[in-house]
Amino acid sequence: MNLLLLEEADFIAADRVILRDRRLTHMQEVHRSQVGDSLRVGKIGGLMGSAELLRLDTTEAELRVTLDQPPPNKLPLTMVLALPRPKMLRRVFQTVAAMGVPRIVLVNSYRVEKSFWQTPFLEPDAIREQLILGLEQARDTVLPQIIIEKRFKPFVEDRLPAITEGTLGLVGHPGNYPPCPRGLDQPVTLAIGPEGGWIPYEIDLLAKSGLQPVQLGDRILRVETAVTALLARLF
Amino acid sequence: MNLLLLEEADFIAADRVILRDRRLTHMQEVHRSQVGDSLRVGKIGGLMGSAELLRLDTTEAELRVTLDQPPPNKLPLTMVLALPRPKMLRRVFQTVAAMGVPRIVLVNSYRVEKSFWQTPFLEPDAIREQLILGLEQARDTVLPQIIIEKRFKPFVEDRLPAITEGTLGLVGHPGNYPPCPRGLDQPVTLAIGPEGGWIPYEIDLLAKSGLQPVQLGDRILRVETAVTALLARLF
Numbered sequence: 001m002n003l004l005l006l007e008e009a010d011f012i013a014a015d016r017v018i019l020r021d022r023r024l025t026h027m028q029e030v031h032r033s034q035v036g037d038s039l040r041v042g043k044i045g046g047l048m049g050s051a052e053l054l055r056l057d058t059t060e061a062e063l064r065v066t067l068d069q070p071p072p073n074k075l076p077l078t079m080v081l082a083l084p085r086p087k088m089l090r091r092v093f094q095t096v097a098a099m100g101v102p103r104i105v106l107v108n109s110y111r112v113e114k115s116f117w118q119t120p121f122l123e124p125d126a127i128r129e130q131l132i133l134g135l136e137q138a139r140d141t142v143l144p145q146i147i148i149e150k151r152f153k154p155f156v157e158d159r160l161p162a163i164t165e166g167t168l169g170l171v172g173h174p175g176n177y178p179p180c181p182r183g184l185d186q187p188v189t190l191a192i193g194p195e196g197g198w199i200p201y202e203i204d205l206l207a208k209s210g211l212q213p214v215q216l217g218d219r220i221l222r223v224e225t226a227v228t229a230l231l232a233r234l235f
Numbered sequence: 236m237n238l239l240l241l242e243e244a245d246f247i248a249a250d251r252v253i254l255r256d257r258r259l260t261h262m263q264e265v266h267r268s269q270v271g272d273s274l275r276v277g278k279i280g281g282l283m284g285s286a287e288l289l290r291l292d293t294t295e296a297e298l299r300v301t302l303d304q305p306p307p308n309k310l311p312l313t314m315v316l317a318l319p320r321p322k323m324l325r326r327v328f329q330t331v332a333a334m335g336v337p338r339i340v341l342v343n344s345y346r347v348e349k350s351f352w353q354t355p356f357l358e359p360d361a362i363r364e365q366l367i368l369g370l371e372q373a374r375d376t377v378l379p380q381i382i383i384e385k386r387f388k389p390f391v392e393d394r395l396p397a398i399t400e401g402t403l404g405l406v407g408h409p410g411n412y413p414p415c416p417r418g419l420d421q422p423v424t425l426a427i428g429p430e431g432g433w434i435p436y437e438i439d440l441l442a443k444s445g446l447q448p449v450q451l452g453d454r455i456l457r458v459e460t461a462v463t464a465l466l467a468r469l470f
Contacts, residue, residue, distance in 0.1 A: 094457075099460070099464075100454060138454035138455055139454065139455055219373035219374065221372070222372060225333060228463040229467035230467070231464070
């Protein structure tokens with residue numbers, strides 16, 4: 001936790017918060033904070049700044065907050081991601097939040113196991129929990145938008161073209177394709193497949209909606225690693 | 236497991252292997268392999284190719300092996316990595332093996348907790364297990380070399396200069412430094428710090444041994460994410 005994220009409900013005055021949950025535990029056990037210490041804080045969806053610890057006991061902490069810095073820029077990106085297996089999904093949420101992806105569309109794909117859609121990690125509270133861990137890690141305050149599209153074809157045919165418009169559309173896919181471009185400034189729409197990859201029908205449909213296949217080399221990477229590698233290379 | 240890795244001890248003849256361990260279970264439960272199926276295989280430290288499943292029962296599988304393809308190239312890199320916390324260490328071993336890092340030096344750093352050096356995940360067999368998972372994922376056969384240097388100063392002063400010589404020496408570090416370069420062809424020596432980063436004394440000593448600080452932006456990434464992001468950007 002490199003940033004203590006504050007919720008609207010934590011505020012008892014414009015510049016005062018009281019914390020009682022895992023953030024209190026973290027301050028006590030990891031940071032070993034003491035009264036008078038200054039901590040980096042941010043308000044979810046808002047500014048970042050610092051807070052002075054005014055009072056700390058076993059049940060709560062009171063802080064005086066100064067919020068005066070904007071959060072870091074997001075990447076100019078919409079990521080379309082075939083739903084990963086649940087354990088991977090949690091880590092991917094953290095990773096994309098940490099790396100500054102503003103919008104992720106989770107889609108179905110032929111190689112996504114049906115059971116993955118039943119995971120409790122897709123509940124809104126569970127998603128938010130992982131995103132917040134990523135924001136706390138990277139020092140950001142703005143939650144990415146997560147869109148769930150369980151049906152591949154209607155999403156790709158009917159809604160993806162509007163997302164892709166005005167962006168460079170790419171789909172990561174192993175094979176005899178151009179290498180993934182580097183160091184872009186322009187907005188990108190990037191699709192990343194499931195373990196085992198997209199099937200040819202899906203690649204064709206994505207291409208018709210404006211996403212061109214690009215590859216990252218011969219090595220087959222886990223989804224979380226591929227996500228990070230593609231983002232680091234593109235931006 | 237995208238490649239079935241074969242050990243010397245698996246061979247009962249030049250082109251025959253018998254498997255009994257987790258690889259047998261994987262063939263049965265994940266691949267649901269049947270006699271006559273062809274599988275991608277590689278010999279640890281050697282060539283890759285295919286194998287025909289000749290016989291499969293509850294206790295063992297026999298395969299006829301053809302090894303005729305070289306493994307993918309490694310990155311021209313030595314990575315110097317401050318020892319991560321144990322849980323992260325395991326994943327980092329998988330990631331670096333998957334991404335093609337040929338040599339990793341694990342070093343101490345001021346912000347590495349002493350207890351991390353006690354982890355059983357640093358035992359040779361435990362390291363090898365994780366590296367093999369990474370090779371199986373990425374389809375490679377060559378184990379990275381893992382070097383353990385528990386004392387920072389003697390390593391950096393006495394042995395790092397010989398590693399750095401003839402390479403571009405870089406150390407990933409947040410701050411007012413040049414951005415990490417992109418798409419290099421030349422050999423690189425890359426140092427990556429612990430959670431919380433290197434301390435100034437360490438950055439100075441690394442610089443004296445030829446590693447110049449470069450940064451990846453304002454966001455603070457977990458070690459595993461930083462490793463992947465730096466490699467994807469450099470090569």
